[in-house]
Amino acid sequence: MTNANYEFAAHVKDLPVGKTKCIVASDKEILLCHIAEGFFAVDNLCSHAAERLSAGKLKGHKILCPLHGAAFDVRDGCALSRPATLPLRSYGVRVEGDDILINTDP
Amino acid sequence: MPQTTIPGSFPGEISAQSPRQTKLEKHHFTDTDFMAREWEKVWTRTWLFAGLESDLEDAGDYFIYELGRESIVVMRNNHGDISAFYNACQHRGNRIFTNESGSVNDVVCPYHGWRYETDGTLKEVPDRERFSEEITAQQRSLKPVRHEVWSGFVWINMDMNAPPLSAYLGSLMTDLEPYQFEKRVLTKHQTVLLDANWKTVKDNFLEQYHVDFIHPQHASMVDCCNSTNFLWPYGHSSTKVEGFTTNPRYPMPEQVPDYMRPLLEGLQLNPADFQGRVGDIRKAVQARKRELAQQFSCGYDLLDDEQLTDVWQYDFFPNLFMTIQAEELSIYGPRPHPSDPNKCFFDKWTLQLPSESCSDPKTGIVLHPGLETSKHDERPEHDIFDRDAVLNGEHSLTITFDQDINYLPDMQAGMHSRGFDHALLNQDEARIQHFHDWLANWLESVPEALKQN
Numbered sequence: 001m002t003n004a005n006y007e008f009a010a011h012v013k014d015l016p017v018g019k020t021k022c023i024v025a026s027d028k029e030i031l032l033c034h035i036a037e038g039f040f041a042v043d044n045l046c047s048h049a050a051e052r053l054s055a056g057k058l059k060g061h062k063i064l065c066p067l068h069g070a071a072f073d074v075r076d077g078c079a080l081s082r083p084a085t086l087p088l089r090s091y092g093v094r095v096e097g098d099d100i101l102i103n104t105d106p
Numbered sequence: 107m108p109q110t111t112i113p114g115s116f117p118g119e120i121s122a123q124s125p126r127q128t129k130l131e132k133h134h135f136t137d138t139d140f141m142a143r144e145w146e147k148v149w150t151r152t153w154l155f156a157g158l159e160s161d162l163e164d165a166g167d168y169f170i171y172e173l174g175r176e177s178i179v180v181m182r183n184n185h186g187d188i189s190a191f192y193n194a195c196q197h198r199g200n201r202i203f204t205n206e207s208g209s210v211n212d213v214v215c216p217y218h219g220w221r222y223e224t225d226g227t228l229k230e231v232p233d234r235e236r237f238s239e240e241i242t243a244q245q246r247s248l249k250p251v252r253h254e255v256w257s258g259f260v261w262i263n264m265d266m267n268a269p270p271l272s273a274y275l276g277s278l279m280t281d282l283e284p285y286q287f288e289k290r291v292l293t294k295h296q297t298v299l300l301d302a303n304w305k306t307v308k309d310n311f312l313e314q315y316h317v318d319f320i321h322p323q324h325a326s327m328v329d330c331c332n333s334t335n336f337l338w339p340y341g342h343s344s345t346k347v348e349g350f351t352t353n354p355r356y357p358m359p360e361q362v363p364d365y366m367r368p369l370l371e372g373l374q375l376n377p378a379d380f381q382g383r384v385g386d387i388r389k390a391v392q393a394r395k396r397e398l399a400q401q402f403s404c405g406y407d408l409l410d411d412e413q414l415t416d417v418w419q420y421d422f423f424p425n426l427f428m429t430i431q432a433e434e435l436s437i438y439g440p441r442p443h444p445s446d447p448n449k450c451f452f453d454k455w456t457l458q459l460p461s462e463s464c465s466d467p468k469t470g471i472v473l474h475p476g477l478e479t480s481k482h483d484e485r486p487e488h489d490i491f492d493r494d495a496v497l498n499g500e501h502s503l504t505i506t507f508d509q510d511i512n513y514l515p516d517m518q519a520g521m522h523s524r525g526f527d528h529a530l531l532n533q534d535e536a537r538i539q540h541f542h543d544w545l546a547n548w549l550e551s552v553p554e555a556l557k558q559n
Contacts (some may be wrong), residue, residue, distance in 0.1 A: 036484065057166065057209040060484045064208050068216045071208060081205040083216065 005105035022054035025104040033074040041091035042077045048084040108533040111335040116276030122337040124543035130529035132521045135303040141447040150264040155426045169207040175444045183225040191226040191248035258288030284408035290457035295488045302518040304440035304450040312537040341423030341544030343537040350388040372472035404463040433474040
């Protein structure tokens, strides 16, 4: 059974489409992303060389690592391009009113 | 009766006529030495379509244009302009970008971390003091490539001394401006690897002699028998095929062909009204679109009657085609393989008028069926696949292209035979002859009118 520990991450009004926010929860850095399809959350550290993805660009549903150019699908954390091969961990996201909550213990 | 072919000219009395009548010998399509000459004399000297400006929306956005062994970065720089440079770090030549597109803050070589501005200017060298000679931005910035943007399309030229794109494309540029291509949205981007020389693919799209045999479905759509071909300087050409009509080789049908029904219904023309009058449809559609021009902001008002119904195909030397209709545009063409003359990459971009400008929910009018992409939709992924994926139905570039792709490798294979020597062309294949005549000219030297003083 999956554990769930939803924590407050941001207000909806503070994160327009196309923007990201890095959250630190349970000693982990998590990247919250707002794309046209909704809110998604993945690891903030690139699975290739641990660069912070929060310094990279969000293009559509892809987050691009600023160091070596790897792309990940923020919807499920899949690695989409070189040099990354391993996926990012993906976290559940729930919206309650103006609050965005992230499951920090997926 | 054969098709009509008209030689055109560019301003300055630049003629389309070529002094030669080139024999299309099989080694032109199969030989690595011939391929090497093409690289040196054609690919590195002509203006080439590299991609869409709409893929470079924000600073740092880039795409890679790969041609032969070359890789060129096209990027929106931090000044808001477009830069193009070779994808080779000036430290030891490492290819910097290995993904075909993306977005960056700086250009960073992933090997030793040399850092460049988004316009290619050298910015930072790690441990700079360990180099015995001084490293300057003037000497060690990324090597630039000529580029221009026209109608939302980015063109590059590896010859830094080449004349501007407007000299190369001449009157074709002004002829096409009414279509306002920059307002169209990308709906598909596809690339298929083919076992065929790039010119085998080109020649296929330069003639309609094969249409009755390979594309029988066209008989109820267009009149390819009476197309008008135009020959232009430097190897370009174009053809006009009447749309909203049928192939005159077959009896005119009594009923409106099934293919045309949704087109007419969308325009709120009743197919039943054309029973026994199928030949009148083309003019009726022109009149109806003219009527709707004021109501829709789709650009019909800038087009002439023929552009409203007919299909125009342009060939831009050396390797780019555009098939243009009032609502749709296909950009396609072969890129040579890095080393094998028997292979090429065939790219196709499909663009359409955005759905917002083509339908009116209040009246129910739809200018063309299938225009469902909004200008707010995310860019489609670039699909890359091989011919087998087309043959087994996993991927399609539309039925007409799929039918061509089915046969092209067989054409390439046959040319290798001891039983084949050179091609024999008919009058309807005049554009193939024109293309190969100008290719031979380019292989000799840059055309006189394009030589810079």
